[in-house]
Amino acid sequence: MFVVSRSRILTTFVSRKPIALAIGVLVAFQASSGFSEPAREQTDFFEKKIRPILVEHCYECHATDSKEVGGKFLLDTQAGMATGGESGAVIVSGKPDESLLMQSMRYDGMEMPPTGKLPESVLNDFEKWITQGAFDPRTKASNRSVPPAEDLDALWSFQTRVVSPTPRVIDATWSRGPLDQFVLARMEAVGLKPTHDADATTLVRRLYFDLTGLPPTAEQVTNFVQDHQQHGDGAVKQVVDRLLAGPQFGVRWGRHWLDVARYGESNGDDGLGRNATFPHAWRYRDYVIDAMNRDPGYDHFLREQIIGDTLRATDAAEKNRYLVATGFLALGSKPASAMNSNFAMDVVDDQINVVSTGVLGLSVACARCHDHKHDPIPTRDYYALAGIFSSTQTLYGAAGNENLTAPPTELHALRSSLVGDQVRPDRSKTPVFADGYLAAIQEYQPLIRESLTEHPTALKPEAKLSFNETDFAKVKETALHGEFSGDAESYTVSFWFRNVIKNDARPITTYLFSRAKLGDKALPGDHLGIGGKHEKAVTGKLFVFNGNEKKKSVRGSTVIPPNSWNHVVLARRGGRIEVHLNGQLELEDKLEATFGKSREFSLGRRSDKFAPLEGNVGEFAAYERALDRDAILKLHAASGQPKGIIPTTIDGFAMGVREKAKPADIKIHINGDGAKKGASVTRGVLTAYETLPTKSTHRFDTGVFEVGAESSGRKELAEWLTRDDHPHTSRVMVNRIWMHLMGRGIVTTPDDFGVYGARPSHPKLLDYLAEAFVRQGWSVKQMIRQIVLSRTYQLASRHDADSLRLDPDNRWIARHPRRRLDAESLRDSILHVTGGLDHSPQQGSAVEEIDALINWPPGESTNLHRESNHRSIYLCMLRHAPPPELVAFDLPDAVGIAGKREVTTLPTQTLFLLNSEFVVSQAGIYAQKLLEDPSLTDEFRVKSVFLACFQRLPSDVELRQAIDYLVAIGDHFEKNEADSVKRAHRVWKSFCQAMLMTNEFRYVD
């Protein structure tokens, strides 16, 4: 349809010489000696019945001289036959039913030969042959061997970094450092000279957009220009450091990573037209923005995202951050699970893809089905990685509560405090109270206080009980009864107990206390107990239930181990209930009081005799008022017993991953389909680094990749990925950074460093930067700083005809590339100049409360987006239903990894600028603002719009054109708009919209 970027198309046609490389699993045959003398009969059978069939039906694809060996499997030699291909061994000697060869000939799963099933008699021959041991007398080796590395160049990225000396340059004065020298050397080699430096106004506009995604204000420009006149580079350093330290940096650079992480807040069409929301995905967005601002080191950033669930944290905030980070592996788009037996592997595929493409710049996912002819990544490697992720549990949530889409999973619970690291005090012994305990209790004037070391007076045991100093009252199938003196709603009871019943032995483990009319089956009142197997979420935890009529229960979070001694305080304050366990607030909630006028209570069993405590109870006190928290804590402290661990509350949920209970290797899925499986593959990483042609001296040695018995292997994978000497990880990331700042990557295919990707334009520079990156602790900010402070970055974008002719694509960077604002920067800039942008982070997401399908049922369009003046990164990134303000300008679909965005020129983009509600309404707001002060002249207003939009004043010609335009439009409206205020607004609104549509507004020099 509408053609614009011609050069992009032309360059696509520049073909690259295909490289004939087949590193990986090719059959390496070792002639076996000591071959036993075959029986004539067996040889005859093979030669008469088997070999002719193989020759006729199989050799076309499975022989040494085949054009392309199918499945990397050779049938023309004994060795090939024995070894098998990419799906593993094809013959299990003596067992035809288990032999892949037999199965495929029977058209069971695979269909071989593909031209048609062979006659039954032939199948019987093969069955017989395999049953008898699959005797194969052929000894001549296949003469196909690993082809020589015709083009080691194609595998450049698999080789370790080489630190080259800074190159010599002719112009010794131009460079500011090695980076510039590497660039200049290449320029000089092709006869180019760098253009002049960008002027201060251009430079500051560029820096603001690149580091924050927003234009500078007119004032910021003026200040910088003045500062730059006085301090030169010092002024640049200052503004760079300020922008890097500011919060908007993370908004801009976080978005770059979200493109790589294929971030989306819904699943996207699952193939059945269903698109489930991801209500918790936004936490990952916030994590990424925060991580960019914190700059923990890219290596650590990756570890957080791949193994965050297993990282040790010092506090709850850190722990939660790590859990949220693993959303990286969970928020991919998944195909429907209905009628899809491969669903689990589809999830794994997405994870392999995001790690291999996102982190390594290598497309491993193709190896799911076949080894690829030129690719050094064999199918085995895919399944080695797949084993790691299939040993990992993916927590993506409820999937819109639609089972056809995906089976629902749990989510990571984000807790208010760390649970795991607190040491639980030993409570196995009967407590021996401190001396002042009794006095402390008396100070608060309890209604009843019984130590229960001897027969009580204010409590009535239902049956005969033993009381003693060492273990207080011993109870089983019984209770102690008492009464308050009035029927006030507020009261407090405090006691110590030991329960010996296991937490999963009964539906309710035990009831401890009831404030209720004894024997009333409707159970009006407060009933405090420990949950049992009836409901997993409450097993072993305290709860309070308010009777069969209201049927509400509130619950704690701490599991109370059987046989432990614990102190519990139940305090009711009107309509609220508090329970303290061992001096820690365990639960606090609204709970209606239902005991009415009843004053009775029961200790050690529910008021209707259900679920009695088996164990002990001691040191009981009851107060006819609600003790405040201080008092409760003070009283516990007075007991001299250790405080309990801090109970946790759940503050929210996050998508993510965690280890599976039983990690295991998996088998190759033949043709990527789970229906047919080949050999099992040991979990591991890519092997291409080690199978490089031997002449390479820059081999990256993985060493032994050993996965612990309890580990999925993600830990080992993350360690391997973030090794300082990993050839890919650092190169891929510095290339991404370079691309965002310089308009094109040193490798122009940032997601593909493989044999099909582009070769680096500046290989030595790439390695220099990667080395510097690692040496600077993988700091993204330091790398950005280094690049933007270079002279190369600070070049002007204008150029002479010569440099255009010699280097139309600006491969050698003799000038700075001019770039169009991306979707987010365009929207943010519009809001910025019209004065409406809210720079603060937006909390949560438009779908945080919505677990549902989008646009469902069909024909019922739903718009889940909400209006927002926050930065675009906070808009709701629903897959296949993106924010309307962004969709026109090449927003990635978030299904695949998008390290590099498209930059298209389409009429739909102009339609957005011409007619969209967003642009039109923002123009109206802007006009309103300009007209607020009636004393301003039109000339002044025009100048202010130029300053805000272009960061410069209009030329005399431009000023005249603008005024002419305003007059012409004013004349037009004269006729049909009587109200002069409204007319002025319409005129200015059209002018403001025009300014927002211009190329100058939307392009950065």
Add this chain to the structure above:
Amino acid sequence: MISRRHMLQSASCGFGYLALQSSLCQGTLHAGTQAASPAATNPARAKRVIFLCMSGGPAQMDTFDYKPQTGNKKHPGSAVAFQQKGDSGLWISDLLPETAKHADRLCVINGMHADTGNHAQSFLQLHTGERLRKRPSMGSWISYGLGSENENLPSFISLNAAKPSVYSSAFLPTEYAGTPIGTNGENMSAATIRDISGDHLPSSVKRQQLDFVQQMNRQHATQRSGDKHLEGVIESMELAFRMQSSAPELLDLSNETEATLKRYRVGKKLSIGTCRPTDFGRQCLLARRFAEAGVRFIELNHGGWDQHKNHRRDLKANCETTDAPIAALLEDLTARGLMDDTLVVWGGEFGRPGLTPDDGKDETGHNAKGFTFWLAGGGVKSGYVHGKTSETGARAVEGKVHFRDLHATILNLMGLDHRALNFQHEGRQHQLTGPEEAKVVTELFA
């Protein structure tokens, strides 16, 4: 620097001039009037495609592949009555009475087969030739090869579009991506091109406004000479401006007669079981209008053929929703003389196993091993049946046509050679038919 306009004037291949670069377009091309004729193939039989995409897997044995019971033992087959129709005596299901009137125009392919019974993958393969990776859609390939016949409209339009991956241009230039009108799930009766119009300014003022913008843009570009992107934007803005008047006109059905709207069943929206309210009548009428206006590839979508449970009820609803609109489309194309150079394609990502009479079941699954497509117009035989499935319809046994063969055939009818229509990307040469050998089914040609 030559502007795009100059380029267009000087290149005889017109809007499809990009295809020149792939050494494909060697014949003479007159911009805006005629399709490309690559030297390697026969002349184009069709100029445009209307693809009636029936997603979900239509039950071929209850529509076009008649399977009566044979022998004594009951077996899967047609669950509804069929009649022989027209002079050709084509068997057509009683559920499609209107389409049946056009029996003599249809070219039925009963031996279709595909690689997988997984919706998402097979649907992708039907559109792009590849089931796992993002590749250019058939409409994008054809647009890329032939360009547009109307410089005010997109060359590839997808109505009630499914997910973007099926109308994406992938690595082909983005101008060949499908323009969606109504995405899956939206209300099709109100669907339009996003932001195609706005009433905030009268159109004369809009023109003045754009003139002012373009004045600024040209000054900006002059100071930055040689930046083709800036020039491209200036061109593209003009095109968008023209689209504002041409596209809404086409989408506005108010000048169609009451009788026409009724014939197409415009606005009729059945929502029963799996049958979705896609306003298929409006889609068909829009397709006719786009075809008349010179849009190269028009895809229509009706979802809901995935009738697992309640097979009979949902099948009936799907047939009822699509039958009359398709018949009206065929009738109008014929009446207006467009049938000869318009290729109409009907089919989905696979078919279904048939119901077995009297076994009490009303449930069907997926069958990728044998199903039906039909073609009409554009140089194919009429009243003709090609290929067949086994007695139970379980698999194609004769005249087998794979998706890649269908793709090669459609390209050939458009005058394109599937091997020559290729694109170099990531070091590999890509084509719609994929790496495996595809055959042009010449038996279908008139």
